[in-house]
Amino acid sequence: MAADILANLNEPQREAVKKTEGPVLVLAGAGSGKTRTIVHRIAYLIHEKNIFPNRIVAVTFTNKAAGEMRQRVLEVAGDAAMSCILKTYHSLGLYLLRELCGYISFPRDFTIWDDTDQNGAINGVLESLSRDKLNKTHIKYFSQKIGSFKDNLISPEQLPEKINLDEIEFGDILQEVYHLYEQKKMDSRAMDFSDLLYQTVKIMENFPESLANFHRRYHYFLVDEYQDTNHSQYTMINLLAKGRNNLCVVGDDDQAIYTWRGANINNILDFNRDFPDAMTVKLEENYRSTQPVLDLANDVINQNKNRMDKALWTQIRDGQKPALYILNSDIDESKQIAAQIENAISSGVAPSEIAVLYRVNSQSRLIEEALLQKKIKYRVYGGVSFFGRKEVKDILAYLRFLVNPFDEAALLRLVNNPPRGIGEKSVERLVEFRNEVMQKERTLSDFLRIFSLIEDSGLNKKAADGISQLFTWMKDMREKIMRKVDFALLIEDVLERSGLKAAIEEEDRLLGTSRMENITELKNSMIFFQRTHPDAVLNDYLQEISLFSNTNDLGEPDDGVCLMTVHNAKGLEFDTVIIAGLDDGIFPHYLAAERDDGEEERRLLYVAITRARRQLFFTRAKRRMMQGFVQTTNPSVFISQINETLWEKNDYSLNQPGFVGYSGSRNNYGEKKAPGSYLQKQNEIIKNKTKNSFNNVIDLNNVNSAQKAGEFRSGDRVRHPNFGVGKIFKIEGSGDAAKVHIFFGDNKSRKFILKYTRLEKA
DNA sequence: CTTGAAGCGATTTTT
DNA sequence: TCGCTTCAAG
Numbered sequence: 146m147a148a149d150i151l152a153n154l155n156e157p158q159r160e161a162v163k164k165t166e167g168p169v170l171v172l173a174g175a176g177s178g179k180t181r182t183i184v185h186r187i188a189y190l191i192h193e194k195n196i197f198p199n200r201i202v203a204v205t206f207t208n209k210a211a212g213e214m215r216q217r218v219l220e221v222a223g224d225a226a227m228s229c230i231l232k233t234y235h236s237l238g239l240y241l242l243r244e245l246c247g248y249i250s251f252p253r254d255f256t257i258w259d260d261t262d263q264n265g266a267i268n269g270v271l272e273s274l275s276r277d278k279l280n281k282t283h284i285k286y287f288s289q290k291i292g293s294f295k296d297n298l299i300s301p302e303q304l305p306e307k308i309n310l311d312e313i314e315f316g317d318i319l320q321e322v323y324h325l326y327e328q329k330k331m332d333s334r335a336m337d338f339s340d341l342l343y344q345t346v347k348i349m350e351n352f353p354e355s356l357a358n359f360h361r362r363y364h365y366f367l368v369d370e371y372q373d374t375n376h377s378q379y380t381m382i383n384l385l386a387k388g389r390n391n392l393c394v395v396g397d398d399d400q401a402i403y404t405w406r407g408a409n410i411n412n413i414l415d416f417n418r419d420f421p422d423a424m425t426v427k428l429e430e431n432y433r434s435t436q437p438v439l440d441l442a443n444d445v446i447n448q449n450k451n452r453m454d455k456a457l458w459t460q461i462r463d464g465q466k467p468a469l470y471i472l473n474s475d476i477d478e479s480k481q482i483a484a485q486i487e488n489a490i491s492s493g494v495a496p497s498e499i500a501v502l503y504r505v506n507s508q509s510r511l512i513e514e515a516l517l518q519k520k521i522k523y524r525v526y527g528g529v530s531f532f533g534r535k536e537v538k539d540i541l542a543y544l545r546f547l548v549n550p551f552d553e554a555a556l557l558r559l560v561n562n563p564p565r566g567i568g569e570k571s572v573e574r575l576v577e578f579r580n581e582v583m584q585k586e587r588t589l590s591d592f593l594r595i596f597s598l599i600e601d602s603g604l605n606k607k608a609a610d611g612i613s614q615l616f617t618w619m620k621d622m623r624e625k626i627m628r629k630v631d632f633a634l635l636i637e638d639v640l641e642r643s644g645l646k647a648a649i650e651e652e653d654r655l656l657g658t659s660r661m662e663n664i665t666e667l668k669n670s671m672i673f674f675q676r677t678h679p680d681a682v683l684n685d686y687l688q689e690i691s692l693f694s695n696t697n698d699l700g701e702p703d704d705g706v707c708l709m710t711v712h713n714a715k716g717l718e719f720d721t722v723i724i725a726g727l728d729d730g731i732f733p734h735y736l737a738a739e740r741d742d743g744e745e746e747r748r749l750l751y752v753a754i755t756r757a758r759r760q761l762f763f764t765r766a767k768r769r770m771m772q773g774f775v776q777t778t779n780p781s782v783f784i785s786q787i788n789e790t791l792w793e794k795n796d797y798s799l800n801q802p803g804f805v806g807y808s809g810s811r812n813n814y815g816e817k818k819a820p821g822s823y824l825q826k827q828n829e830i831i832k833n834k835t836k837n838s839f840n841n842v843i844d845l846n847n848v849n850s851a852q853k854a855g856e857f858r859s860g861d862r863v864r865h866p867n868f869g870v871g872k873i874f875k876i877e878g879s880g881d882a883a884k885v886h887i888f889f890g891d892n893k894s895r896k897f898i899l900k901y902t903r904l905e906k907a
Numbered sequence: 908c909t910t911g912a913a914g915c916g917a918t919t920t921t922t
Numbered sequence: 923t924c925g926c927t928t929c930a931a932g
Binding site: 908909910911912913914915916917918 | 923924925926927928929930931932
Binding site for chain 1: 908909910911916917918919920921922
């Protein structure tokens with residue numbers, strides 16, 4: 146067995162596999178067999194070193210990568226590998242956290258809040274501070290900040306010492322909002338996404354015996370995509386692995402594409418500092434792509450200054466030259482893509498070996514249409530996910546509430562959905578009443594009495610009736626689900642009694658939607674789950690799917706063309722890859738310019754290119770629908786930066802001088818300037834960049850860099866000729882084009898273009 | 908107070 | 923296109 150395991154590896158790969166004890170850093174270029182190395186290392190540990198599979202923990206970044214790895218581990222190591230712990234960071238966090246809950250007397254069957262739930266809760270907090278009706282931007286602002294604090298393991302109490310609050314927007318209330326949000330979440334018996342790492346780390350730190358326990362249990366750790374770990378992920382893995390120091394991390398600094406989410410590339414650059422006795426292995430031979438594909442990839446990535454030196458090479462010398470197709474419109478572009486796919490398929494490429502990669506999810510729509518027209522099977526990954534659909538979330542809110550009646554987010558979602566006469570005011574009162582009860586009734590059974598106390602709540606008759614009716618059957622049903630229950634019957638029952646069924650059917654009939662089909666799909670997914678997990682209770686299902694909130698994947702086979710964002714494609718490979726939308730503003734994306742020095746978008750392109758084994762195509766559209774308008778686009782800067790000899794350019798826009806496709810009411814061709822040119826933004830930013838030093842402060846995605854526009858900066862109090870005195874909340878862009886968001890006394894924020902606004906300091 | 912209709916505006920990347 | 927906010931009517 147051992148011979149087999151080592152046989153198909155090259156020298157550095159074999160080294161990385163055989164050095165099972167102590168820390169190992171594998172710097173692996175794209176396509177250099179990094180997953181292969183991890184998989185074989187696991188097999189080697191099991192079969193050669195006789196390690197119990199359940200002592201081995203392997204961590205990946207995405208669900209898709211985890212699934213793929215599990216499959217390959219089973220292929221190489223056999224069924225013995227079944228009991229390996231093979232998870233994403235978040236599912237590992239959840240797995241450990243359920244156990245750790247005992248240390249803080251928190252129920253282990255907590256609810257997991259997604260971003261929407263989190264935003265709702267933060268909104269509630271802001272209202273309770275009577276800063277009511279802050280708009281969406283503000284809620285997003287607070288939730289981003291809180292998320293980034295947690296990603297950096299900063300508790301509400303630590304906030305003032307770690308962050309200079311004077312320099313941040315709303316610094317005066319940030320700590321309070323953070324604290325109240327945490328309170329509300331705990332009261333709801335819920336954890337948010339960040340908690341799956343944050344709480345796990347905090348509890349392991351505060352209760353060393355819990356960590357020692359894990360150290361006894363888990364002996365070998367493998368981490369994929371190490372370049373994309375953020376501080377909390379990094380800390381979690383390091384705490385766990387410090388027990389025996391058997392940590393093998395694999396990554397590629399050229400593929401770091403998550404710094405926007407707090408990933409810290411220094412985690413991989415400083416591995417040798419954290420683990421001084423680490424062995425470093427470099428994998429530089431690429432087994433995936435042909436020379437022409439690799440040449441183009443190298444040409445792109447070599448333009449980045451800030452990178453470790455690497456030289457990828459391949460033995461697959463021959464290959465097709467990559468090609469760029471320039472089209473007149475995004476509609477033509479999608480047709481061209483469909484045609485390329487048709488070609489590839491007829492030349493023998495399997496549809497599942499073809500991928501269309503794009504920068505933003507919204508690009509998928511037209512491509513889908515073109516593929517539908519040609520009757521090409523496809524599958525979209527990510528985007529508006531199945532579990533993100535309104536009707537699915539609606540019904541899930543009921544299920545969540547049945548499991549955990551403390552869950553405020555679920556309550557708010559379901560209470561007047563479908564409409565039952567409980568409007569905004571009644572909800573407000575209900576929540577107040579609920580919080581009062583919660584002060585007194587700490588246990589669940591006491592708390593459930595809220596259902597029968599509604600009459601005393603001061604609600605109007607209609608609302609009180611609605612609520613007591615609702616709660617009567619829910620209380621009933623809750624008793625049912627405490628016992629073992631058939632998921633299919635349960636969801637049927639909830640649909641019926643909630644009135645959701647009637648409401649959804651009515652909507653389908655009137656608007657021609659097919660929401661009911663999605664409900665049926667949800668039901669199928671629950672049935673499938675119960676069949677595969679016979680002992681599972683409802684909350685096991687709910688927790689599981691909350692980590693899959695970004696999938697459309699409900700277990701169907703992967704047999705169509707893959708459509709996904711470049712981010713989603715990381716770690717995957719395909720025979721034929723088409724990269725769509727090489728237009729300025731799309732790729733690189735105009736909103737990335739504010740944060741990115743230009744290199745992350747380029748790394749993103751590099752990741753996209755290196756997904757391809759044999760065929761690589763790019764497309765660009767001279768006009769495309771953006772933000773509701775058809776707009777003229779400039780070529781992506783990447784096009785001019787790529788050496789001409791490395792690809793073929795086919796300008797099909799010249800053959801068809803007319804603008805095909807757009808007709809009817811939307812006719813302002815080219816009238817509107819493209820919303821964002823990446824280049825333009827970059828230049829402005831470079832010009833206006835103020836020098837900040839971050840010596841003693843953690844850089845939380847630049848929380849501390851107060852933005853300036855002319856003489857104004859965010860945080861300033863200003864007087865507007867029409868609206869009076871307000872505070873600058875946010876500044877977008879700079880120079881004359883800068884847009885200033887000002888927050889006025891009437892609790893509304895308004896946006897102005899600085900150039901056209903007569904502002905003075907107040 | 909609640910609801911439904913009409914108008915509006917805004918759209919990165921993900922666990 | 924779609925989801926959200928705003929507005930007027932019941």
